[in-house]
Amino acid sequence: MRLTHLSIRRFRNLDSQELDIPPEGVALVGENAQGKSNFLEAIYYLETFRSFRGARDDQLVAFDEDVFRVAGRLTPPDDDGRAVEVAAAFQKKGRRKKVTVDGAEPDRLSDALGRLAAVVFSPADVAIVNEGPSERRRFLDIVLSLNVPGYLRALQEYRQVLQQRNAALKDGQPSAMVRLWDDSLVRSGARVMAERARWIDAVRSDFNDYYAEVSGGQTAVPTYRPSVDLRGGWELDTVADAYREGLAEVADRELRVGTTVLGPHRDEVTFSLEGDQDLDVRDYGSGGQRRTAALALRLVEAATIREARGQEPIVLMDDVFAELDAGRSERILDLIEREETGQVILTAPKESDVKVRRDVLPRWGIQGGRILS
Numbered sequence: 035m036r037l038t039h040l041s042i043r044r045f046r047n048l049d050s051q052e053l054d055i056p057p058e059g060v061a062l063v064g065e066n067a068q069g070k071s072n073f074l075e076a077i078y079y080l081e082t083f084r085s086f087r088g089a090r091d092d093q094l095v096a097f098d099e100d101v102f103r104v105a106g107r108l109t110p111p112d113d114d115g116r117a118v119e120v121a122a123a124f125q126k127k128g129r130r131k132k133v134t135v136d137g138a139e140p141d142r143l144s145d146a147l148g149r150l151a152a153v154v155f156s157p158a159d160v161a162i163v164n165e166g167p168s169e170r171r172r173f174l175d176i177v178l179s180l181n182v183p184g185y186l187r188a189l190q191e192y193r194q195v196l197q198q199r200n201a202a203l204k205d206g207q208p209s210a211m212v213r214l215w216d217d218s219l220v221r222s223g224a225r226v227m228a229e230r231a232r233w234i235d236a237v238r239s240d241f242n243d244y245y246a247e248v249s250g251g252q253t254a255v256p257t258y259r260p261s262v263d264l265r266g267g268w269e270l271d272t273v274a275d276a277y278r279e280g281l282a283e284v285a286d287r288e289l290r291v292g293t294t295v296l297g298p299h300r301d302e303v304t305f306s307l308e309g310d311q312d313l314d315v316r317d318y319g320s321g322g323q324r325r326t327a328a329l330a331l332r333l334v335e336a337a338t339i340r341e342a343r344g345q346e347p348i349v350l351m352d353d354v355f356a357e358l359d360a361g362r363s364e365r366i367l368d369l370i371e372r373e374e375t376g377q378v379i380l381t382a383p384k385e386s387d388v389k390v391r392r393d394v395l396p397r398w399g400i401q402g403g404r405i406l407s
């Protein structure tokens with residue numbers, strides 16, 4: 035799909051405006067704090083109905099306003115097939131979110147997820163590598179919810195059961211009461227872990243190739259480190275058995291500490307630089323190495339979209355070449371030009387920072403939230 039029209043109302047500092055977006059994409063060039071990242075945030079909102087920057091919905095409403103609305107028209111490539119209109123609105127008062135696809139509200143919000151098939155590249159992605167394990171779980175959850183049927187449902191069930199089980203443990207309820215939750219905890223949790231394990235295994239070699247290409251030869255791989263011992267394998271039943279056994283082993287400890295200590299909510303993903311010693315990028319990597327790992331993650335995310343949804347992802351790039359050395363920038367550029375052939379919407383503070391599709395993308399300006407197209 036290509037985003038061919040965007041309608042913005044009271045979103046952050048952006049002027050309320052109607053924009054026709056060229057099929058090849060656009061480069062939005064403007065000074066700091068004019069609204070470039072806000073523009074990409076508004077677009078990506080139509081993919082996940084959340085801010086890719088982790089902001090709360092009420093923070094996205096323009097100051098002193100109550101409601102924002104973003105709507106996008108998605109047109110199939112080569113104009114064969116019907117265009118789809120996805121819209122999302124949020125009201126601060128009452129905290130109401132309304133999503134529509136072609137004017138109709140889906141039964142569940144999750145039915146409308148992922149229509150854009152977009153991926154965002156941003157310098158802030160380095161947080162996925164740098165910050166605590168919950169950032170990496172969040173990344174996995176978004177990618178898998180959007181691309182693996184059934185994942186989101188399992189995750190939601192897991193979260194709900196976990197909450198109830200934790201409440202029972204915290205209350206000091208007897209073990210039999212806690213155990214009541216175990217069947218659904220194991221069923222949903224095993225599904226989540228199995229899908230995470232499979233995905234990381236499936237993208238491992240592509241991740242390594244991307245990393246090696248950008249770094250100029252060094253290799254790095256992601257490794258899934260579940261809290262449950264999954265050495266028996268990743269078949270759903272095997273994972274469920276391992277999870278159940280693990281829970282039995284930690285039962286006394288859980289009663290003591292008053293919380294669930296095993297399961298996908300305690301998973302970790304590490305990235306190791308391969309060499310004489312495998313070094314964790316998070317502990318030993320340089321700034322550039324961490325950024326490269328984050329970029330490789332986004333590239334495998336794009337490849338996942340391509341494979342799972344059978345469409346070229348729309349690439350949103352927020353000032354991606356900030357702070358990278360010339361060699362790395364050059365190699366990233368080659369890689370993106372080669373791999374990402376869909377629509378590209380990018381932002382840059384200066385014309386000279388427009389690197390991807392330099393000669394092709396129309397230029398737009400932005401000043402104080404007004405896009406000059």
Ligand code: ATP
Pocket residue numbers: 045046047048064065066067068069070071072073093094095096097383
């Ligand atoms: P940079 O080049 O520094 O990354 P940018 O063009 O990407 O800048 P944005 O992050 O899009 O800038 O932010 C532009 C401005 O939007 C900020 O100055 C911020 O104060 C303002 N802003 C953020 N949230 C809101 C909101 N809810 N209502 C109005 N303005 C907002």
Ligand code: MG
Pocket residue numbers: 070071072352353
């Ligand atoms: Mg920005």
